[in-house]
Amino acid sequence: MGTATLRVFGIEDPLVSFSLIVIGILFFLIVPGTIALGFLDRKLGANLQARIGPNRTGWRGILQPFADFLKLSQKNGSASFGSGELFWMGLALFFLFSNIGVVPFSRHAVLFDSPLALMLPLLLLLCFSFATLLLGFGQATVNGWFGGIRGIAQSVVGLLPAMTSLLALSLQTGDLSWANLIQTQSDGIFSWNAFSNPFLGLASVIYLCAGLVMLGLKPFDVSASRIDLHGGILSQMYGRRLILFRLLRGYGFLLWVVMTVHLFFGGWSLPFALDGVVSDLGSIPLSMAVDIGVLGAKSAILALFVFWVAKVNPKPRADQVTDFTWKYLASLSILNLLAVLLWKGFVHA
């Protein structure tokens, strides 16, 4: 479906179309999205803390991410890449950017679909979380080693609740394909999975939290703790490596938020059953722009909510994160799976 879109622009070759879409998503969605999220995090954090935040570079500090990029790109530490570090960074890049092709950003750009398509981003992100966090494990410092150990522990415990929530979703949609997911959620806000079934609403929370734990992101970023580990897995990252690493982590967060919106909050579907209007716009680029805009807006709201919770609350310890995930999230996700099944049976009966 996606590559057919580019016939509008006179591009017939499916491989060229696919490549152009992936490159377009990377440079026009992912990188700006990651930069925007990072900037919003700093500005929102400053606002919550009664500070101003970045305000010197550009209008209200909007060019601060670019200034940081320029500053960091001029720095390179004295230590060269260890061979292990290079391997794991390459692996992280490979797994993370493999996701670009499997997560659609518009109804006209669904590049890949299958009955298990929704599982693929989860598995790829799990591999990414292992690869990224083993970067710390491969560093020859206590900080990096502890950060890596914590990160791996989080990845292991976060997988079960995330996968169970996904299974609960599959009970609603029938399978784990993009086509079914989009079809199920295209009839207004109460057709979105989080609102059509109260237990799927709970599943959305579990899925989001489990993902943040798995990826070691705020508020569960104990593997990169500044207070006790001097940055943990980030402690040996500086200059150009730090840019790349921040981009990877930012993209991981963006991707997980986009997946949550897709799975539970309707994706690019508008709340008032206006999907038909968007489909009938008559212009594919305009329709794609609306889809990306709606998806982006929902993802931004969810991301800002996560930032808000992370900024306001203290940070839990690593063992408290794994205890919480294993004892509560995992158990709750299994019970929730049963509850979704019962609810569906009750509604259909």
Next chain:
Amino acid sequence: MRADSSEYLDTDLTEWEIGPFHGSLPAPMKLRLSLDGELIVGCEIERGYLHREIEKTMERLSWDAGIAMADRVDPESSASSELAFVAAVEGLASLEISDRTAWIRTLVLEMNRVSSHLGFFSRMARSAGAETMSQYVLRDRERLLDLFELMTGSRYLYRFFRFGGLNSEVSDGVLERVLTFCRELKLRIKEYNDLFSYNRIFLKRTQGVGLLDRREAMNFGLTGPNLRSTGAGFDLRVDQPYLKYQNLDLESIVQVSGDCHARYLQRLYEVDQSLNMIRLIVDQVPLGGASFEPLAKVPKGENYAMIESPRGLVGCHVVSSGGAEPVRVAFRTGSTAALSAIPGVLVGYRIEDLSVILASFDISMAEVDR
């Protein structure tokens, strides 16, 4: 919670040296930790990174100039160390102070206590990862520091107390501003409680962590809030009142659990108590003068004065040979005893508890190393 035997991994121990500058440490010092996995099984402390030869320097300065050095024992609670020195010399020289001087000194001490404890809350919040609470507290402390600047001329190292009086007069306008600040900070305390003090994550990070029982605390010579948080209700202002504390109907506040949360709550309640005292003091400050005469020489002899500082007892022993400079000045500080208790307290807890435990003792390496 302290790890039980089942949590020890019994692996080869990792030796980890952190410091002198590290995010977990409240001030420059070195910790050599022995770790079994993430559990701390041993700790050695190396101090001295902030040694500034204060006591030796005071032997070469005049008595008046020594007040500025006494400030620097602990810059954050400089009023206490300054007053300890001034009171010791006044006792030696048999100098009387006016009623107004005594009230104003009491006021400055309590304001300094609030300022120091607000700094503690900020460090405690940051150690637990609550940056928002940390910034809120610092914002409120800024207003108090502005009041100090108005009153004494500086935000931290006041050099406000003089032998027999005060450096400058305090106007009624300043006292009104102090009262306004007290009213507003009282409301802020409620905000801190709602946001942070009983936050579930903060409770899990602090309750049962860094346990120190009463007997151990007394054996280590702890004083101040660190001691009172273990249930021992010794407060110099109550038990051996000085200045105008006997007029303020003060009661010793204690917590009993002896963990990090108890040390936090102890200081929170003490801030509330200090704010109440400040309001009473402002109502009772009499009119009058607070001037002083410069002191060139101090009669031969020695004297010791103690003050209840925000970090425990600060004592100053002064020896004079009758000349223009002291023969010896020695300070006894609350943080020194607290630091000696740290290695024992840390054993059995995790690396992540290190920053919370160190922050909860409110150790000032400036007053340890001097």
